[in-house]
Amino acid sequence: MVDDKSVTMTHHLGVDAGGTSTRAVVLDSHGRALGYGRSGSGNPISAGPAVAATSLRAATAQALAGAGLRGSVISTTAVAMAGGSSVTDDPDVADSIRDALVSTGVTAGVSIEKDLLALYFSGTPQPDGYALVSGTGAAAVRVRGGEVEAVCDGLGWLLGDDGSGFWIGREMARAVAADLDGRGPATALTPLLLAATASATGQKTEVSLDPGSVEPQHPSSDQNPLLREIVKHVYALRPVQLAQYAPLAFEAMSAHDAVAENIVNRAGQALADTLAAVVIPGLDGPLVVGGSVLVNRQAVRDIVGGVQPHSPPAPAGEARAGRPLVIVPDGLVGAAVLALRNAGLPVDTGVFDTVTRSVRRLR
Amino acid sequence: MVDDKSVTMTHHLGVDAGGTSTRAVVLDSHGRALGYGRSGSGNPISAGPAVAATSLRAATAQALAGAGLRGSVISTTAVAMAGGSSVTDDPDVADSIRDALVSTGVTAGVSIEKDLLALYFSGTPQPDGYALVSGTGAAAVRVRGGEVEAVCDGLGWLLGDDGSGFWIGREMARAVAADLDGRGPATALTPLLLAATASATGQKTEVSLDPGSVEPQHPSSDQNPLLREIVKHVYALRPVQLAQYAPLAFEAMSAHDAVAENIVNRAGQALADTLAAVVIPGLDGPLVVGGSVLVNRQAVRDIVGGVQPHSPPAPAGEARAGRPLVIVPDGLVGAAVLALRNAGLPVDTGVFDTVTRSVRRLR
Numbered sequence: 001m002v003d004d005k006s007v008t009m010t011h012h013l014g015v016d017a018g019g020t021s022t023r024a025v026v027l028d029s030h031g032r033a034l035g036y037g038r039s040g041s042g043n044p045i046s047a048g049p050a051v052a053a054t055s056l057r058a059a060t061a062q063a064l065a066g067a068g069l070r071g072s073v074i075s076t077t078a079v080a081m082a083g084g085s086s087v088t089d090d091p092d093v094a095d096s097i098r099d100a101l102v103s104t105g106v107t108a109g110v111s112i113e114k115d116l117l118a119l120y121f122s123g124t125p126q127p128d129g130y131a132l133v134s135g136t137g138a139a140a141v142r143v144r145g146g147e148v149e150a151v152c153d154g155l156g157w158l159l160g161d162d163g164s165g166f167w168i169g170r171e172m173a174r175a176v177a178a179d180l181d182g183r184g185p186a187t188a189l190t191p192l193l194l195a196a197t198a199s200a201t202g203q204k205t206e207v208s209l210d211p212g213s214v215e216p217q218h219p220s221s222d223q224n225p226l227l228r229e230i231v232k233h234v235y236a237l238r239p240v241q242l243a244q245y246a247p248l249a250f251e252a253m254s255a256h257d258a259v260a261e262n263i264v265n266r267a268g269q270a271l272a273d274t275l276a277a278v279v280i281p282g283l284d285g286p287l288v289v290g291g292s293v294l295v296n297r298q299a300v301r302d303i304v305g306g307v308q309p310h311s312p313p314a315p316a317g318e319a320r321a322g323r324p325l326v327i328v329p330d331g332l333v334g335a336a337v338l339a340l341r342n343a344g345l346p347v348d349t350g351v352f353d354t355v356t357r358s359v360r361r362l363r
Numbered sequence: 364m365v366d367d368k369s370v371t372m373t374h375h376l377g378v379d380a381g382g383t384s385t386r387a388v389v390l391d392s393h394g395r396a397l398g399y400g401r402s403g404s405g406n407p408i409s410a411g412p413a414v415a416a417t418s419l420r421a422a423t424a425q426a427l428a429g430a431g432l433r434g435s436v437i438s439t440t441a442v443a444m445a446g447g448s449s450v451t452d453d454p455d456v457a458d459s460i461r462d463a464l465v466s467t468g469v470t471a472g473v474s475i476e477k478d479l480l481a482l483y484f485s486g487t488p489q490p491d492g493y494a495l496v497s498g499t500g501a502a503a504v505r506v507r508g509g510e511v512e513a514v515c516d517g518l519g520w521l522l523g524d525d526g527s528g529f530w531i532g533r534e535m536a537r538a539v540a541a542d543l544d545g546r547g548p549a550t551a552l553t554p555l556l557l558a559a560t561a562s563a564t565g566q567k568t569e570v571s572l573d574p575g576s577v578e579p580q581h582p583s584s585d586q587n588p589l590l591r592e593i594v595k596h597v598y599a600l601r602p603v604q605l606a607q608y609a610p611l612a613f614e615a616m617s618a619h620d621a622v623a624e625n626i627v628n629r630a631g632q633a634l635a636d637t638l639a640a641v642v643i644p645g646l647d648g649p650l651v652v653g654g655s656v657l658v659n660r661q662a663v664r665d666i667v668g669g670v671q672p673h674s675p676p677a678p679a680g681e682a683r684a685g686r687p688l689v690i691v692p693d694g695l696v697g698a699a700v701l702a703l704r705n706a707g708l709p710v711d712t713g714v715f716d717t718v719t720r721s722v723r724r725l726r
Contacts, residue, residue, distance in 0.1 A: 155544065155590070156598060158533070158598065159597055159598075170521070174523065178525075181515050181516060182640040182641075183516065183639075227518070231519065231522060235522075273546050274546055276546075277544065277545040278545075
């Protein structure tokens with residue numbers, strides 16, 4: 001793989017440091033992926049600088065080993081992270097990232113990039129367009145000239161992340177609580193969440209998708225013991241962990257549960273609003289989508305694609321019709337594209353296809 | 364005060380141990396309040412058993428001193444707390460409550476009562492009726508034969524407390540974030556919250572109630588610095604502390620801000636649903652309301668009083684029309700009533716009026 005070097009051949013490193021896992025790829029200046037590595041959480045905010053540094057080092061070392069290269073030959077490195085270069089405002093974080101890379105021999109041309117920009121460039125080489133992500137969190141960006149020009153949401157679970165996995169998980173937990181409490185309608189989400197929390201605590205429960213199968217115990221008792229279980233379970237989690245229950249909403253929706261349908265529809269509408277807030281007339285280009293809620297759920301993509309933007313500053317829908325929608329699994333290809341771009345290498349459709357195909361082959 | 368004892372005279376202690384403050388009253392068997400005390404948080408869950416015990420001891424000692432009595436003459440004590448007797452399932456909490464009372468000389472006939480039952484009996488001596496509270500949290504109870512027969516909500520900030528001060532504070536913070544983010548409509552809540560957070564951090568900001576006075580900076584910049592301030596401020600709080608911003612929603616509503624009106628209306632509707640879930644036909648009686656959102660806000664009370672219950676198991680509104688609504692400041696009178704009831708003393712309208720009037724005179 002490395003014997004086709006020419007005198008102009010350079011090597012580059014792209015790293016997608018996500019909250020769940022970190023992925024790294026080493027590639028040559030033609031965009032050919034030569035080595036791939038993968039490790040744990042690389043987010044210094046949620047996992048802490050030390051854990052993130054360990055993940056960054058492990059994924060990078062694995063990618064270099066796969067390519068049969070030393071870190072010292074890498075001329076540019078792009079590390080994609082939530083927050084982008086603002087995370088390195090914290091000197092501890094900046095030091096831990098630099099030290100992790102130095103320990104693998106990588107020292108030259110390191111840049112920290114926004115995860116949403118890497119997500120965007122995982123779907124297209126075009127310098128202008130949009131990206132929308134809904135995983136644990138949710139956000140949209142407008143990209144112009146290869147840079148993020150505007151961002152919407154990404155404000156975290158308490159203030160924003162509308163339509164995210166957390167948002168769906170919280171709405172479903174609240175709907176289950178209201179059902180068991182007698183305040184809200186019966187829903188198939190209730191037996192599903194009870195089964196999920198029981199299996200999380202090692203109990204065994206029979207589950208039926210019939211919404212009436214778990215009777216609210218009002219008015220006959222002071223408090224429903226099933227409700228007590230849910231309360232105990234949920235408050236023992238960190239709030240963002242509610243995102244793990246988002247798939248239950250889609251499961252209940254496919255059984256035509258009205259409460260679940262309502263939650264998923266509102267999630268799609270919220271994501272459409274977030275996207276609409278960054279869409280402007282005159283900037284056309286693809287829409288790249290990522291994150292488990294958008295990648296795995298046609299239903300949510302349909303709402304995002306089908307709803308006309310209605311929030312300012314978006315125009316009356318004209319910029320959305322017919323926009324190509326590209327689904328990407330993560331920001332790894334985009335991190336590689338950014339490493340090439342940062343070296344001054346043009347990433348045209350040909351190079352982009354080489355990156356995409358060769359990264360896919362390695363992982 | 365103590366020289367009118369007869370051979371049948373006994374003495375009783377009522378304590379309302381709330382999250383913000385603890386209030387205690389010593390009374391005689393006619394319901395006359397003889398001494399009053401007040402101290403800090405008495406909630407062993409939120410403040411910790413040690414702080415709660417200190418508050419309980421201080422308020423009780425002060426009430427006994429005011430009455431000129433020793434703790435050993437108290438024959439029954441009712442301590443009202445969130446969770447009621449279930450809080451003493453934790454042996455540490457049970458020990459700390461008992462030790463605090465013993466240190467004041469109080470040893471006989473201590474019962475731990477639900478705060479909502481004490482709130483109910485602060486408004487009426489009738490054994491059947493309803494109570495609805497919306498302070499930091501929110502809940503409703505149905506009382507029959509002097510006992511709580513059904514409870515709805517009170518499930519905490521993440522799973523429930525719909526229509527509470529926290530709920531209003533969170534909805535307003537999210538609305539401000541959406542405004543600054545370009546996803547949501549402009550709202551007068553934005554300058555109000557910015558001024559509140561700036562004054563919390565010692566900055567000075569000019570504020571106008573004009574919703575357009577704080578321009579969202581999309582699409583021209585990557586992220587609005589005002590939004591960054593809000594994000595930083597809110598995530599530095601414990602989530603329930605968002606309840607402190609609920610009054611801003613009422614302030615903006617009185618300036619006819621549509622976003623604030625929508626939040627307050629939904630809060631009122633949520634509280635009406637919570638109440639409706641415990642209302643049943645055939646159990647008439649007063650509705651006692653408490654908590655800052657219901658005590659201070661006619662607008663919310665109007666919605667609660669005006670909306671017909673529509674959630675099961677409530678009937679089609681017939682049980683609500685014309686129900687007397689009693690507003691109470693806290694659960695202190697009710698804790699005193701429970702102490703008398705627990706001694707087997709009948710609390711009729713005359714005794715209840717004596718308790719209410721004499722407690723009011725002392726504090």
